[in-house]
Amino acid sequence: MFSGAQVSLYPMSDDFVGIILNAIEALDPWRDQLRLETDSLSTLIVGPPEVLFPAMRDLFCATARSGIHTTMHATVSRGCPGEPDDPICTPVAGGPRGMSLADLVAAGRDRVAAAPILELDIAAQFSLYPLGIGHHMDEIYGCIEFLKNSGTYDRSKNFCTALRGDAGPVFETLGQAFTGFGFDTGHLAMDVTVSANSPSDR
Known part of the structure; x- marks a missing residue:
């Protein structure tokens, strides 16, 4: 399997170069589990x-804790048939999930409830795309049910779902949506935008 994300970080500051370079250091504790490649776009x-998602959480929070309006956009994928299998992508939890959608909803809710509280309020919106296998709407409806019970659900929007809350539970919600829904043998993609310290909230 292949899983990964293309991530772009946008601190709204004249010192964006220094801020981004410092934030990338927040990925250091994850480097033994990840392959990282940075270019001019992402x-x-x-x-x-x-x-x-824990790694992206730490990257984002390293910037957002400064109080600067910060956004992050990520395109996240697992099981892409156009990418070769990579041993570094082996799921920590092992093989097929083997759980009903109702059990996945309950398990995801419990993991979000146990997520660390980071004392940083954020907003997020994302879209989930289970690809390549029939009955994909069952997975999407299961994910929506999980989101509405996650404690981070804000509202449904055109083409996406909005989340809001502390960074710990919100990123855990995103991670559970990514790992818990979509077929084990299929391609799953997510489009994610996260924001903190937005002047729109004031």
């Missing part, structure tokens, strides 16, 4: 699906 993060 940072590629490749590794186990369960590790991607």
Whole structure:
């Protein structure tokens, strides 16, 4: 399997270069589990699906804790048939999930409830795309049910779902949506935007 994310970080500051370079250091604790490649557009993060969102959380929070309006956009994928299998992407939890959608909803809710509280309020919106296998709407409806019970659900929007809350539970919600829904043998993609310290909230 191949899983990873193309991540772009946008601090709204004249010192954006220094801020981004310092934030990338927040990925250091994850480097033994991830492959990282940065270019002029984004940072590629490749590794186990369960590790991607905690790493992105730390990258984002390293900037957002400054109080600067910060956004991050990520395109996240697992099981892409156009990418070769990579041993670094082996899921930490092992093989097929083997759980009903109702059990996945309950398990995801419990993991979000246990997520660390980071004392940083953020907003997020994302879209989930299970690809390549029939009955994909069952997975999407299961994910929506999980989101509405996650404690971070804000509202449904055109083409996406909005989340709001502390960074710990919100990123855990995103991670559970990514790892818990979509077929094990299929391609799953997510489009994610996260924001903190937005002047729109004032």
